[in-house]
Amino acid sequence: MAKSIGHILKKKASLKLNGSLWVECEGESFFGPGPVELLKNIADTGSINKAAKKMKMSYKKAWKLIHALNEQTSRPVVIVQSGGDHGGGSVITDEAKDLITYHVRLRKRFKNFLEKETKGLSRTMK
Amino acid sequence: MAKSIGHILKKKASLKLNGSLWVECEGESFFGPGPVELLKNIADTGSINKAAKKMKMSYKKAWKLIHALNEQTSRPVVIVQSGGDHGGGSVITDEAKDLITYHVRLRKRFKNFLEKETKGLSRTMK
Numbered sequence: 001m002a003k004s005i006g007h008i009l010k011k012k013a014s015l016k017l018n019g020s021l022w023v024e025c026e027g028e029s030f031f032g033p034g035p036v037e038l039l040k041n042i043a044d045t046g047s048i049n050k051a052a053k054k055m056k057m058s059y060k061k062a063w064k065l066i067h068a069l070n071e072q073t074s075r076p077v078v079i080v081q082s083g084g085d086h087g088g089g090s091v092i093t094d095e096a097k098d099l100i101t102y103h104v105r106l107r108k109r110f111k112n113f114l115e116k117e118t119k120g121l122s123r124t125m126k
Numbered sequence: 127m128a129k130s131i132g133h134i135l136k137k138k139a140s141l142k143l144n145g146s147l148w149v150e151c152e153g154e155s156f157f158g159p160g161p162v163e164l165l166k167n168i169a170d171t172g173s174i175n176k177a178a179k180k181m182k183m184s185y186k187k188a189w190k191l192i193h194a195l196n197e198q199t200s201r202p203v204v205i206v207q208s209g210g211d212h213g214g215g216s217v218i219t220d221e222a223k224d225l226i227t228y229h230v231r232l233r234k235r236f237k238n239f240l241e242k243e244t245k246g247l248s249r250t251m252k
Contacts, residue, residue, distance in 0.1 A: 005228045008199050008221040009151070019147035019236075023131075023247065026140045073134050095134040102131045106243065110145075113239050117232065121149065 006121055017117040021110055025072050035065045036103045039096045042078055046089040069099075132247055143243040147236055151198050161191045162229045165222045168204055172215040195225075 006015065022032035034055075041051035052062035070076045077096035081089055132141065148158035160181075167177035178188035196202045203222035207215055 005149075005225055008201070008224055010198055010200050014152045015156070016150045016153075017147060017232075018150050019145055021143060021145040024142045024144050025135070027142075030141070072136055074136050075134070098134055099131055106143075109243070110239075113236075117235070 004120055015118070015121040017114050017121060019110070019114060021106065030072055031069060031099060031103070033103075033107075035069060036100055038062055038065055039077060039092050039100055042090055043092045043096075043100075046091065048078065048080070048090050069096075130246060141244070141247045143240050143247060145236070145240060147232065156198055157195060157225065157229070159229075159233075161195060162226055164188055164191055165203060165218050165226055168216055169218045169222075169226075172217065174204065174206070174216050195222075 023030045041054050045051050048062050052059050066078045073095055075095050079091050149156045167180050171177050174188050178185050192204045199221055201221050205217050
């Protein structure tokens with residue numbers, strides 16, 4: 001059993017372990033919650049512009065994120081249809097859907113890890 | 127088996143999952159790698175000032191971190207001995223040692239989680 005820290009604190013009930021995860025490619029951040037949310041919003045709205053607005057993100061930043069993803073994937077994650085984002089709209093590819101699915105499952109496993117560790121935080125020392 | 131993403135990327139070998147963890151108390155960050163490193167350095171150097179310098183942290187910030195920890199613990203994590211930090215030096219308490227031990231073990235469990243997930247990243251889809 002791991003040593004806990006609950007015993008040294010004033011307030012035992014309110015302790016929680018939290019954290020963040022991201023995937024690195026060649027040592028650089030490749031994708032995390034932000035880009036995944038962007039892809040989801042593009043799928044929902046059919047537009048990079050609308051997706052970015054929904055997240056209060058600039059169009060430029062959204063494009064940068066998509067470009068960074070496309071740089072690493074063998075096929076693009078977003079396809080801008082004829083007429084551009086303002087005309088024909090944008091769609092996400094199966095590759096983007098796989099990224100989203102992977103991320104949702106990863107977050108669930110991470111949530112389990114955090115919940116287990118949070119329970120351990122208040123445990124008495126052994 | 128979880129869906130993987132290795133198949134959609136150009137470079138399969140270089141994918142890695144990374145992340146960060148911190149403990150929250152009442153919804154606010156309570157401690158993470160920074161404060162723990164500071165406590166370790168105070169133990170090593172016997173001085174808040176030297177510990178902060180080692181981390182290229184301002185003395186003010188180091189004090190703030192220690193103060194924030196002390197606010198949440200039933201006993202202080204650092205005791206400034208007579209003469210102050212420049213005179214008698216500072217020592218960490220058993221409570222601080224428990225925080226460090228807990229954190230070292232937590233990081234190991236998190237490292238295992240990240241390594242397991244990193245292996246899964248390049249796995250072919252099922």
